[in-house]
């Protein structure tokens with residue numbers, strides 16, 4: 154019988170791409186989602202669908218026991234930085250309480266392997282390229298909640314209750330190249346889908362900050378295609394199986410930094426649309442530059458990102474055009 158994996162947040166942007174890859178690789182995928190930031194109907198059939206909140210510890214425990222779950226991939230969270238600054242208690246409950254419930258359910262159901270979606274927002278502001286050893290000093294509530302969950306996971310791992318891989322994503326972008334699933338948050342706060350929407354819906358596009366200490370004054374970020382990102386999770390499953398460790402953390406990024414203005418230029422080349430944008434003040438707590446040192450993930454998982462920034466834009470544009 155094929156191995157059974159549980160994906161929290163399976164109806165979301167990254168969780169749906171993860172479910173697709175895992176089901177194509179022959180795993181049985183149990184998807185749990187409360188639809189709080191994704192559509193009320195499931196957007197795919199790559200997982201067995203369970204619509205409830207992971208803070209329901211009893212239901213989660215029963216599900217894990219009944220289905221003989223072996224590994225959990227934990228994506229469910231709220232992930233909008235500005236919202237986290239405005240409503241910190243909401244974020245504590247959504248991200249920390251839900252992860253405590255998950256860890257407890259894993260304990261009760263004797264599930265010992267966990268892959269956790271963390272973020273570069275746990276690092277805060279640094280001058281240099283960020284490695285896994287860079288100090289984690291989050292500057293917003295979202296980053297703080299993820300850092301706290303990392304600490305809880307490390308505590309559980311040190312007590313030998315779980316073995317965990319913590320994956321710290323940089324900016325995830327792109328969609329399924331065949332257009333079956335994609336990124337369509339409401340509200341959308343990510344650069345590439347917002348650029349696409351501004352053309353498709355003829356809306357206004359704003360660049361936040363043109364006075365950073367970067368090559369052209371706009372903020373620099375590291376973009377990784379969602380297909381590459383989920384492939385790393387797949388490799389992490391194999392790595393956990395073959396190696397004996399309590400927990401390990403990895404940066405997932407492409408290792409290349411693109412400024413907002415550079416992304417806009419690539420976007421204009423691809424779409425042939427010479428649209429205009431407005432410059433606004435930089436958002437509070439927005440670092441000038443967030444670029445991953447991705448040496449560890451590339452060497453340990455023996456995989457390097459294969460999709461380019463151009464692919465991320467093309468796949469997103471095509472997906473949004475047809476949805």
Ligand SMILES: NC(=O)c1ccc[n+]([C@@H]2O[C@H](COP(=O)([O-])OP(=O)(O)OC[C@H]3O[C@@H](n4cnc5c(N)ncnc54)[C@H](O)[C@@H]3O)[C@@H](O)[C@H]2O)c1
Nearest residue numbers: 162165166167186187188189190191206207229230322325
């Ligand atoms: N998208 C990025 O660029 C990025 C970058 C860094 C980290 N991350 C992390 O990756 C994960 C997935 O991000 P995403 O962009 O796919 O977000 P998303 O909002 O598209 O997906 C999250 C899913 O989790 C579900 N969910 C939320 N709380 C839940 C709960 N308590 N119980 C059950 N389901 C719940 C939502 O309904 C949604 O379907 C998050 O943990 C996020 O912090 C994302």
